[in-house]
Amino acid sequence: MSQNEVALYKALRNMNYKELEEFAKEIRNYIFDVVYNNNGHLASNLGIVELTIALYRVFDPFEDVIIWDTSHQSYVHKLLTGRWKDFKNIRNTGGISGYTNIYESEADRFGAGHAGTSISVALGYALSDKIKKRKRNIVSIIGDGALACGMALESLNQLNFQDAKVKIILNDNNMSISKSVGTIAQFLNNFRVRKEYTQTKEVLKSSLEDFNIGKDVETILKKMRDALKYSLYESPASLFEDMGIKYYGPVDGHNIKKMQEFMEFVRDYDEKSVLLHVITTKGKGFEETEKAPTKFHGISQKQSPQVSYSKVVGHTLLHLKDYEYLAFTGAMAEGTGLCILQNVVPEKVIDMGITEPSIVTTASALSLGGVLPVVDIYSTFMQRAFDSIIHDAALQSIPILFLLDRAGLVGEDGPTHHGVFDISYTRLIPNVEIWTPINAQDLANMLYTSIIKGISKPRFIRFPRDGENIELQSIMSDLKLVNSEWKYLKNSNSDIYALGVGTISQNVYEALKGYNINIIGVRSVKPLDQFIMEELKEKAKYIFVYEEGSLKGGFNEEIFKLKDKNIFAYGVKDEFISHASREEQLEICDLSIKAIKENFEKKVSVAKLNKE
Known part of the structure; x- marks a missing residue:
């Protein structure tokens, strides 16, 4: 296949499954070479190669509406929709974005760098198509980590009520950035190892096909099937079908033929919204990325002797582990440096997944219970908790130590991830403090002071993605109490x-x-x-x-x-x-x-x- 084709997705339908498997390897190797030798998101894109191929053998990315949640896993989508050559410069100045971008291609239906938006977007497109009397497929691809977002769950709850017929592909790899947490993630993870439900479902299906039975008997069998899927084997079907969303799966996300069969059925299903549960392996195709998908979530070959401010935070909190506080993260323990504390004292770190507003509210109540919360979240993601900051923390002058990691310009991730608005939106809120350390030692000292002396109201400490040429041992040995004077x-x-x-x-x-x-x-x-x-x-x-x-x-x-x-x-x-x-x-x-x-x-x- 020529790399000069404007849209490689069209050629997929003329390939046999052996050719598709070879093409999947070619795509995987190309992504690995570009990302591993430069920068970008690796493991998530390696895991979604076959899924994207099967998707575009069934759906048309220009005629249908395909929405990629978070979209850092949209590299295969970009390769198949006319950006094969441009991919070499992904995330570089003047090159294509590492996320979907409506200004970059008509196939990019919605820009996204934050998790949990795709089902809301799909609902909006469905409502517009109803008014415009358009007939096309609307497909949301969402990961199991993003599915636990409040925004995603709120939108799921609306689909049946709004009579929206949306196709949802649940990419279940048991990962977000850090390992997925929470009841929904555990529910899906437990089901991944169960073969009985799918096998028994097939037996019921074949029984109905083999015998000419009356309607009453069919109704009885349907009730038996429902009892099976709702209770005996704890199927995720109960979670979705109680919300009026038809559930199918799980299906092997690396079996193109099997996925195509399921996706064709999902495409033709038009009674209500439908969800296809796909099981994938993050980092698929390379032993090192499969074994350590978190390590290979984001890749950068820019080696720096500097110690990041995130690591300064992690080591300072570890140094203060005997003090009474709890640190909160939103599925970002590695990115924020909290893994340094978590690996030694796991009970000091609470990971609530991608639920920033809930984290702030939970932290507010924890503080009222007498324990200092340390909420460590990227500045760009903290934007999502704006109301919780005002209503649940500042309004009640509740002591919470907010650590705004990646405050400022973040580089190749671009505008969805810049933390450039935190001063603007926090400065105008009453009852808060905004501290801005001038170097690594100052950052460590501000943390030390906040935990040792305590705080009387919400305090934000903001710091950029950068770092310094320092020795952590020297930083820890020079900790001292400071104030906020310039x-x-x-x-x-x-x-x-x-x-x-x-x-x-x-x-x-x-x-x-x-x-x-x-x-x-x-x-x-x-x-x-x-x-x-x-x-x-x-x-x-x-x-x-x-x-x-x-x-x-x-x-x-x-x-x-x-x-x-x-x-x-x-x-x-x-x-x-x-x-x-x-x-x-x-x-x-x-x-x-x-x-x-x-x-x-x-x-x-x-x-x-x-x-x-």
Whole structure:
């Protein structure tokens, strides 16, 4: 098959099953080579190769509506819908996105980087088709981890009520990023090892076909079958069919022929919404990825000697393991560094799966029960809990320590994962604090202080995806109590001030340390350092503000309240920053060392700076 074909999915229908198996290997090898040698999501895409092939032998990605939940597993979809050559530059500057993107292809029906949206999207498309009198298949592919999201369950509950005829493919690999947790995940996992239900169902089916029976007998057999699937073997059918959704499966997600048979039936089933339960192996095809799918969830070949801020968090919490607190994660123990604590003291880490609003509410009640909650969630995912933060935490001034990992620009994951809005949406909430450590030691100290001294209201500590060249042992041996006062990185007899929020102050210092100016590390957005704010009010003529976040609603707005000052703010403008390396994104936002220096010199005459 030529790689130059505009849409490889059309050729799938002319291939026999042996050719399809060979093509699956070719796809798998291509994905492995590109991702393993560059960056991207590996294990999830290796596990979905045969599923996607079978799907596109039955459904048309341009005529039908195919929706990929979370969509980091949409690489095969991209390869089959005209992006084979472009795939080599996936997630690179100017290349295709690592997620579905409605601006990239008509086959990408909905953009998604957060989990649990696909069934809601499918419902919306179904409602629009009803009004427009369109006849097409609407298919949602959702993983078992995403299925436990409140949003997914809420939408499942609406399908039958809204008379929506949606096809749902449940990709059950018993994984999200960390291992799937919760009752639904356990329910599906328990059923994976049961052969009896499928075998007995086939016996009932063949019995009905072999004998010419009356309607009453058929009704009796149906009740027997229902009793079997609802109780004796604990089938997932009970979960879905009680919601008015027809259930079929489970089926081997790596058997193209068998999946095609099931999908053809699902395609033609038009009485109500239907779910096909598919069992796949994350990382399929390569021994190392199958054995360690979490390790190979996200791949990056950019080797760095730096210790990530996430690891600093994990090791600091481990160091403080004897204090009374519980750490919460949303299926991201590895990504947030909480696995460091979890591996030693598993009872200190609560993984509630991809349920951010529920995590915040649960943490609120835990705090009222007298135990400090440490809620460690990526900034971009914390957006989903906005109402819980306001209603359940801030409104009641409940002490919760929120750790906003990946705050700022995240690099190749792009706009769905940037944590650039957290200052804007938390700064406006009463009864909260927003701390912004300027380096790894400061981050560890803020954690240490919050746990040792306790807190009296919700406290956010935000830090980026970056890291530093440090020794963890040295960090742990130098832990000390701190407050939220800002820090002079350079103090000069000058009316020019440069303020860097959090760790971006390191770039500000490197860029401007040669000039006779004041450089300040802003260690708290809320509360403000009133002593330095008074100094700015009295002495400053020029004020430069740098923050790795949205300028709208950001820290800079506090500085713009000062009268009769020349104020210049740099950060994320009113736009979504595309996928690129983190270094390139900082350059785009004028936050790189080079950009900070150049823009500073444009605004202030170098001759007046008394350059040192």
